[in-house]
Amino acid sequence: MNNDAGLKQFVAKPARVPPHNDQSLVRRIHSRCFNTPGNSVLTIAVIILAWYIIRSALDWAVFDAMWNADTRRECLNISPNGACWAGVISWFNGLIYGRYPADQQWRVDLGFILAVMWLFPLMSKKIAYRNFILVSWIGLYPFFGAYLFLGGEFGAEVGIIHALFTSLAAGFFILLYANWLLAALNQPDLCERVRPLVAWLFPRGIQVICLLVVWGALSLPVALILSQMALEPVAIERWGGLFLTLIIATFAITMSIPIGVVLALGRQSKLPVIHWMSLLTIELVRAVPLITVLFMAVTLLPIFLPSDMELDKLSQVLFAVCIFSGAYMAENIRGGLQAIPRGQYEAAQSLGLGYSMTMLLIVLPQALRLMIPNIMTSFISILKDTTLVSIIGLFDIMLMARNIANDKDWIGLHTEPIAMISILFFIICYSMSQYSLNLEKRLKADRS
Amino acid sequence: MTLQNHLATAPVPPARAIEISGLNKWYGAHHVLRDISLNVAETEIMVVCGPSGSGKSTLIRCLNHLEEYQEGHISVFGNALQRDSQSERFIHQTMGMVFQNFNLFPHLSVLQNCTLGLTWLRKKSEREARDIAMSLLDRVGIADLAHRFPGQISGGQQQRVAISRSLAMDPKIMLFDEPTSALDPEMVKEVLDVMVNLAKTGMTMVCVTHEMQFARQVADRVVFMQDGEIVEVGPPEQVLLNPQWDRTREFLDHIL
Ligand SMILES: Nc1ncnc2c1ncn2[C@@H]1O[C@H](COP(=O)(O)OP(=O)(O)OP(=O)(O)O)[C@@H](O)[C@H]1O
Ligand SMILES: [Mg+2]
Numbered sequence: 001m002n003n004d005a006g007l008k009q010f011v012a013k014p015a016r017v018p019p020h021n022d023q024s025l026v027r028r029i030h031s032r033c034f035n036t037p038g039n040s041v042l043t044i045a046v047i048i049l050a051w052y053i054i055r056s057a058l059d060w061a062v063f064d065a066m067w068n069a070d071t072r073r074e075c076l077n078i079s080p081n082g083a084c085w086a087g088v089i090s091w092f093n094g095l096i097y098g099r100y101p102a103d104q105q106w107r108v109d110l111g112f113i114l115a116v117m118w119l120f121p122l123m124s125k126k127i128a129y130r131n132f133i134l135v136s137w138i139g140l141y142p143f144f145g146a147y148l149f150l151g152g153e154f155g156a157e158v159g160i161i162h163a164l165f166t167s168l169a170a171g172f173f174i175l176l177y178a179n180w181l182l183a184a185l186n187q188p189d190l191c192e193r194v195r196p197l198v199a200w201l202f203p204r205g206i207q208v209i210c211l212l213v214v215w216g217a218l219s220l221p222v223a224l225i226l227s228q229m230a231l232e233p234v235a236i237e238r239w240g241g242l243f244l245t246l247i248i249a250t251f252a253i254t255m256s257i258p259i260g261v262v263l264a265l266g267r268q269s270k271l272p273v274i275h276w277m278s279l280l281t282i283e284l285v286r287a288v289p290l291i292t293v294l295f296m297a298v299t300l301l302p303i304f305l306p307s308d309m310e311l312d313k314l315s316q317v318l319f320a321v322c323i324f325s326g327a328y329m330a331e332n333i334r335g336g337l338q339a340i341p342r343g344q345y346e347a348a349q350s351l352g353l354g355y356s357m358t359m360l361l362i363v364l365p366q367a368l369r370l371m372i373p374n375i376m377t378s379f380i381s382i383l384k385d386t387t388l389v390s391i392i393g394l395f396d397i398m399l400m401a402r403n404i405a406n407d408k409d410w411i412g413l414h415t416e417p418i419a420m421i422s423i424l425f426f427i428i429c430y431s432m433s434q435y436s437l438n439l440e441k442r443l444k445a446d447r448s
Numbered sequence: 449m450t451l452q453n454h455l456a457t458a459p460v461p462p463a464r465a466i467e468i469s470g471l472n473k474w475y476g477a478h479h480v481l482r483d484i485s486l487n488v489a490e491t492e493i494m495v496v497c498g499p500s501g502s503g504k505s506t507l508i509r510c511l512n513h514l515e516e517y518q519e520g521h522i523s524v525f526g527n528a529l530q531r532d533s534q535s536e537r538f539i540h541q542t543m544g545m546v547f548q549n550f551n552l553f554p555h556l557s558v559l560q561n562c563t564l565g566l567t568w569l570r571k572k573s574e575r576e577a578r579d580i581a582m583s584l585l586d587r588v589g590i591a592d593l594a595h596r597f598p599g600q601i602s603g604g605q606q607q608r609v610a611i612s613r614s615l616a617m618d619p620k621i622m623l624f625d626e627p628t629s630a631l632d633p634e635m636v637k638e639v640l641d642v643m644v645n646l647a648k649t650g651m652t653m654v655c656v657t658h659e660m661q662f663a664r665q666v667a668d669r670v671v672f673m674q675d676g677e678i679v680e681v682g683p684p685e686q687v688l689l690n691p692q693w694d695r696t697r698e699f700l701d702h703i704l
Contacts, residue, residue, distance in 0.1 A: 346514050347551035347610075351565045351617060352540030354533075361564065365555050
């Protein structure tokens with residue numbers, strides 16, 4: 001077959017170094033912006049235009065702006081052509097927390113810090129059961145957050161089940177951090193420590209039972225402590241501002257993936273009922289604007305529910321936003337599913353993996369990874385779409401901003417609050433898109 | 449060695465691993481498999497060859513339930529195949545399959561590819577699964593690549609990982625569908641070596657391949673297919689060196 005004995009062995013020449021780039025900055029600008037007369041004119045025109053825009057924007061926002069004033073009148077009297085940031089500043093607290101009582105706002109801060117801290121251990125490579133952390137964040141944290149934000153007393157305003165899950169969530173959080181710390185110190189984790197005891201009591205299923213024992217043991221004292229404390233109840237109607245916007249957006253974003261996966265798989269299903277139900281849901285929801293879905297949730301949902309079950313407006317809105325974002329996500333995920341070659345299914349099948357394992361372990365991880373850019377785009381648009389809930393009267397950041405103009409001290413102050421919100425949204429959305437780029441790069445660096 | 453000689457020295461075939469009788473398959477109106485009847489004995493190495501489009505892949509995929517068929521019976525170790533989950537589970541426990549284009553899971557490392565089935569289906573502990581997978585990877589000579597991802601290793605290495613992945617499930621029968629035809633010539637040997645070693649361990653193997661060297665070296669029987677029919681079956685000496693049919697001879701002249 002191979003008769004290359006006579007051939008000389010191929011030896012590659014060393015690669016040549018790329019030509020040295022000795023162009024200076026001035027030369028480079030010259031060769032790119034002023035290389036033809038037309039280009040020169042364009043460059044100069046753009047510079048002048050940019051200068052003009054930036055100048056007037058800066059004049060308005062910074063140089064002529066009023067930072068200290070008691071009323072809008074005062075602003076207008078002193079500097080009629082500048083921004084009146086004083087109004088935004090005096091309402092800033094409202095923009096962030098809505099009408100949440102000022103002395104209770106630490107609970108909102110604490111809630112958000114804990115939510116972020118919950119995900120922190122994911123960055124550590126050493127920690128076990130990483131997926132479990134994400135699942136607990138979706139499944140357990142909301143109970144804890146709801147308790148913290150709503151307040152109330154165990155057994156009174158806080159029902160038994162809610163109290164139970166709140167304690168479990170807190171217990172899990174402590175477990176998570178204890179294990180993380182131990183892992184960082186290269187010590188055996190809590191589960192390993194109680195292992196001999198558990199192994200003696202239950203010879204089978206040690207791993208799971210160890211975890212449950214430690215988790216239960218940590219949750220119990222937390223439950224006792226929390227039941228002695230009574231947080232002041234804060235009604236949902238008082239929630240608002242960025243706080244409410246983030247709650248709705250986070251909820252919609254996290255739920256959109258599972259809902260999207262279920263709908264996308266349903267759409268591919270061979271069972272006609274499931275296929276048509278999923279198809280109908282996706283197409284119906286995608287064919288109407290979010291506002292109508294919101295209105296329908298608020299007006300129609302109470303009709304379908306049993307009359308003794310009353311849903312607050314926030315739950316109705318959450319329901320609507322989740323369905324809406326889930327339907328869009330379903331189409332993203334379907335695109336990812338179609339990109340997975342048939343060989344992957346066949347390989348999984350010949351190993352003996354059933355439908356659910358094939359999907360969970362093989363297909364979905366690849367499909368979601370392929371779709372990261374699209375999914376992130378959806379996340380960002382969900383975040384921005386949530387500002388629509390102000391239309392049905394939830395005091396999210398948008399409605400709070402418009403409220404400023406109704407305040408008798410700041411009557412007619414429209415532009416500054418909107419500018420402020422734009423800046424906030426830009427910061428959040430831009431970080432999200434940077435994070436997604438970063439994630440993509442990291443996954444690519446890992447795999448090929 | 450003459451044919452008589454071979455038959456005389458051949459050991460009595462052990463129990464039947466696969467029995468196929470009267471297998472017919474159509475794609476629409478296209479009759480792809482015509483009345484295939486074939487038995488594979490335990491520990492037998494069977495090589496299937498034939499021109500492109502003759503239905504080799506279809507046949508081997510029917511054995512593994514990756515493809516449906518309209519007529520005929522297949523039974524594996526005496527269990528008749530049915531389209532139910534129990535039969536399906538039995539089939540996938542008993543048979544491993546290696547594909548032409550590897551079909552490794554690209555989002556999992558080499559090691560994870562091999563331990564996946566052990567931890568999720570055989571319910572082995574992580575450590576146990578790891579030990580089994582590492583010993584298999586060691587056997588095919590790529591233990592040091594265990595933490596790479598499939599996109600970071602060569603085709604020959606990928607195919608060896610795919611073989612280890614199937615072997616990890618401890619199958620009784622291994623099916624190979626042209627395991628070397630997507631590989632560059634210099635990598636073919638490393639994969640064939642693994643297959644030869646596997647054959648020596650007493651594994652029952654059905655290999656679709658055009659590597660006649662391999663067939664001559666380890667095959668107990670060679671099947672020659674054309675247009676969905678089995679044209680010739682017999683020991684490699686007979687089919688490869690002394691084919692009874694013109695079509696076989698033509699084909700062999702072509703590829704040798
Ligand atoms: N999914 C399909 N739908 C319709 N026809 C198919 C399908 N798969 C295969 N065929 C046809 O069935 C016949 C047998 O195909 P098969 O893949 O089994 O051939 P093969 O012997 O494996 O060929 P090769 O050596 O090229 O792999 C071919 O004529 C092919 O066109
Ligand atoms: Mg083929």
